Every structure is written in structure tokens, then in C-alpha cells.
Amino acid sequence: MTLILVLGLLFLLLAIGTPVGFAMGFAGSVGLLMVGGTGTLFGILQTAPLSTVSSYELITIPMFLLMAELVLLSGVADDMFKTASAWIGRVPGGLGMATALAGAGFGAICGTSTASAATLSSTSLPAMIKQGYEPKMAAGVVAISGTLAMLIPPSVALVVFGLLAEVNIGQLLIGGILPAVLVTATIMATISFLVWQDPSRAPRVEPVSWREKFSLLWQVGPMVLLFSLVTGTIYLGIATPTEASALGAAGALLLAIAKRRVTPATLYRALLSACHGTCMIATILVGASIFGYFFTLTHVTQDLVAWVGSLPTSRWVIIALILFGYIVLGSFMDQIAILVLTVPIVLPLIKTLGFDPIWFGVIKIVTAEVGMITPPVGLNCFIVARYAKRPVAEVFHGTFPHFIAHLIAIAILVAFPSIILWLPSQMGR
Numbered sequence: 001m002t003l004i005l006v007l008g009l010l011f012l013l014l015a016i017g018t019p020v021g022f023a024m025g026f027a028g029s030v031g032l033l034m035v036g037g038t039g040t041l042f043g044i045l046q047t048a049p050l051s052t053v054s055s056y057e058l059i060t061i062p063m064f065l066l067m068a069e070l071v072l073l074s075g076v077a078d079d080m081f082k083t084a085s086a087w088i089g090r091v092p093g094g095l096g097m098a099t100a101l102a103g104a105g106f107g108a109i110c111g112t113s114t115a116s117a118a119t120l121s122s123t124s125l126p127a128m129i130k131q132g133y134e135p136k137m138a139a140g141v142v143a144i145s146g147t148l149a150m151l152i153p154p155s156v157a158l159v160v161f162g163l164l165a166e167v168n169i170g171q172l173l174i175g176g177i178l179p180a181v182l183v184t185a186t187i188m189a190t191i192s193f194l195v196w197q198d199p200s201r202a203p204r205v206e207p208v209s210w211r212e213k214f215s216l217l218w219q220v221g222p223m224v225l226l227f228s229l230v231t232g233t234i235y236l237g238i239a240t241p242t243e244a245s246a247l248g249a250a251g252a253l254l255l256a257i258a259k260r261r262v263t264p265a266t267l268y269r270a271l272l273s274a275c276h277g278t279c280m281i282a283t284i285l286v287g288a289s290i291f292g293y294f295f296t297l298t299h300v301t302q303d304l305v306a307w308v309g310s311l312p313t314s315r316w317v318i319i320a321l322i323l324f325g326y327i328v329l330g331s332f333m334d335q336i337a338i339l340v341l342t343v344p345i346v347l348p349l350i351k352t353l354g355f356d357p358i359w360f361g362v363i364k365i366v367t368a369e370v371g372m373i374t375p376p377v378g379l380n381c382f383i384v385a386r387y388a389k390r391p392v393a394e395v396f397h398g399t400f401p402h403f404i405a406h407l408i409a410i411a412i413l414v415a416f417p418s419i420i421l422w423l424p425s426q427m428g429r
Contacts, residue, residue, distance in 0.1 A: 021280070024341070074258075090205065102123070103146055110154075157336070164344065174234060174427055
């Protein structure tokens with residue numbers, strides 16, 4: 001009965017708009033008071049906040065967020081889209097495919113889905129509309145391409161999962177690379193299929209000379225170097241994810257300076273925005289820690305694992321149900337909130353079923369991408385609609401084919417775990 005009351009309180013607080021961290025902290029405190037009394041409550045409140053935010057790995061989050069802000073400041077997303085469109089623009093649906101490649105490239109040096117979607121909305125979407133692309137198709141491509149930042153390192157979502165699950169963050173980040181390639185290819189294949197169905201959706205663009213194509217390649221060189229600085233050093237074992245995040249932030253600052261975009265005012269705004277994001281995530285993690293102690297005292301996780309273990313069904317059916325539940329939750333809730341609410345409960349179950357937590361973490365983030373484009377709260381669709389001044393229903397309509405394609409990609413990743421686990425197994429060799 002206590003569990004039902006506390007969960008009801010939590011969802012009531014979330015429903016009235018209480019920030020996730022405060023809602024989980026307050027509901028967890030009420031639960032601790034009901035289960036263990038004031039001694040237990042005050043003992044946990046005195047230790048949980050410091051033990052949560054003093055984690056060395058937590059430094060990765062502000063560094064990656066600062067890197068994202070500085071990359072946005074440098075304006076490199078426009079260069080990536082121009083380069084990709086010059087090389088594949090003549091292919092049917094080429095500008096849409098260039099958007100997917102730009103989203104992947106920007107995600108590789110950004111790490112936040114919302115920033116990626118907003119940037120692509122202001123660069124590639126106007127270019128596609130001007131060229132005569134079907135508006136709903138163009139908007140759908142931008143919305144789904146923005147989600148790639150959640151999967152490609154440096155991914156803030158993967159870092160949060162690693163902190164919550166207490167697994168190797170470096171392996172998580174590297175494990176997202178090949179799935180990101182698969183998902184990017186899936187987006188491009190979906191665009192190709194839509195254009196094959198109706199060529200009027202994506203008129204061909206004017207050809208670009210080979211000289212201009214190669215000159216544009218030099219513009220993306222600094223981005224490739226920055227990606228290598230972060231991901232390459234983690235993969236080779238030269239730097240930990242925390243150290244690599246600091247290198248990435250420093251590299252992004254040098255890139256913004258080289259582009260002559262840095263002024264005291266813009267640098268201050270970038271630092272302030274990174275601080276805001278870090279404080280938000282830290283608050284969520286503290287709230288999740290308090291709520292997690294309540295779950296531990298009530299033995300919910302242990303009872304759930306024992307119950308599922310006794311079910312006469314395949315573990316693949318259970319994982320399918322879990323992923324379906326994540327898609328449903330993703331259509332209503334913020335992805336970071338879903339992570340902190342569910343990972344402490346679901347992960348012990350995943351381990352009991354014999355699944356690798358690194359594999360599950362990447363699968364969870366790919367599933368989260370689907371939530372970012374699923375109504376009624378598909379955040380990326382609202383961002384695209386706002387920046388592009390298009391009806392949000394049109395954007396949701398445009399993402400539907402990509403929703404179906406993403407489900408196929410998830411099925412492939414579930415069926416072939418080595419796509420995720422092979423690169424992490426080669427790290428440091």
C-alpha cells in the first residue's frame with residue numbers, strides 16, 4: 001500500500017509540472033518517512049546528495065554540455081550540411097540524406113538531441129523547403145536526424161545511464177558507434193523508399209563541381225579531428241571518458257575561436273547554459289538516489305526480479321515487453337526522467353535474464369530516440385515545429401515512416417547483440 005501511495009504522489013507531482021528531480025526527491029522522502037521513520041529519512045538526506053554529486057565520472061556531463069554549447073557557437077552544423085548535400089545532393093532524396101549525415105556528424109561533436117534538432121531546423125530544413133521538398137517529409141527527416149545525438153558519442157544520455165547503472169561509461173559510448181551507423185543508414189533508406197514511392201516529394205538539386213566538393217571537405221576536417229579527440233582517445237585507452245570530455249570541451253573552444261565566434265558575451269552564455277544543464281541533471285540524479293533508497297527498503301526490485309524469474313516464458317518476450325513499455329513511456333515523459341525512474345528497477349532484471357548491461361543501455365537509448373518523435377510529447381517534433389514554423393501535427397506525420405523503420409532497427413540490434421558489443425570488446429587492445 002505504501003508503494004502505491006508513493007508512486008501515486010510521484011506521478012501527481014509530475015503531472016502538475018513539478019521538476020523531475022524535486023518530484024522524485026519529495027516522493028522518495030515521504031516513502032522513506034513512512035517505511036523507516038525520521039531516523040532513516042534524515043540519515044539518507046544527509047549522505048545521498050553528496051555521495052551522488054561527488055562522483056568523479058559526473059564531471060563528464062558538464063564537459064560534454066559545454067562542448068555542445070561551444071560547437072553550437074562555432075556554427076559547424078551548416079558546414080556539415082553543405083558538404084553532405086554537395087556530395088549526395090544529386091541522389092533522389094539527397095538533401096534529406098545529407099540532413100541525416102549532418103545530424104550524425106553534429107551528434108558526434110554535440111551530444112544533446114534537442115540542440116541537434118534545433119540546429120538542423122535552422123540549417124537543413126529551410127534548404128529542403130526552398131528546393132521544393134514535401135514539407136512534412138522534410139520536417140520528419142530533421143526531427144529523426146536530431147535524435148542521433150543521443151546515441152553517438154559524446155552522448156549525455158549514455159553517460160547518465162552509465163552513472164545510474166554503474167557500468168563502464170567508455171564501453172557504453174563506444175558501443176553506440178555501430179548502432180548509430182545502422183540507424184543513420186536506416187534513416188537514409190527510409191528517405192530513399194519514400195522518394196521511390198513518390199519522386200515529387202524530393203526534387204533533384206543542381207550538380208556541384210568536383211572542385212567545390214573537395215574544397216568543402218576541408219571545412220569538415222576540424223569536426224573529424226574533434227570527434228577523434230573524444231571518441232578515439234576513449235577507444236584506444238589513452239583517456240578516460242572524463243578526461244576525453246575535457247579534451248573535447250577545450251577542442252570545441254579552439255574551434256569556436258578559430259571561427260571567430262567567441263566574445264565575452266557568447267562565452268558567458270555558453271558557460272551559463274552548460275551550468276544550467278548540469279544542475280538540472282545533478283538534481284535529477286540526487287532525486288533518483290533518494291527515491292532509489294525507498295525502493296531498496298521496500299524490496300520492490302528484488303520481488304520483481306523473483307517474480308519475473310518464475311514466469312514460464314522466454315526472456316526475449318520479457319525484453320520485448322520492456323522495450324515496448326519504454327516506447328509508451330517515451331511518448332509521455334522526458335528521456336532523462338525515464339532513465340532515472342526505471343534503470344534502478346529494470347537493470348537487475350536485465351542481469352538476471354542474462355543480458356549484457358552495456359547492450360541493454362545502447363538498446364534503451366535507441367528506443368529513447370523513438371520516444372523523441374512519438375506523440376503526444378515527442379520533444380524533437382515540437383522543437384522542429386517551433387523553429388520551422390510548421391504545424392506540429394505535420395511534423396509528427398512526417399516522422400511516422402521513421403518510427404516504423406526504427407522499430408526494425410531495434411529488432412536487428414536485439415537479434416544481433418554483437419553489433420553493439422564488438423567494438424567495446426576491442427577497446428585498449
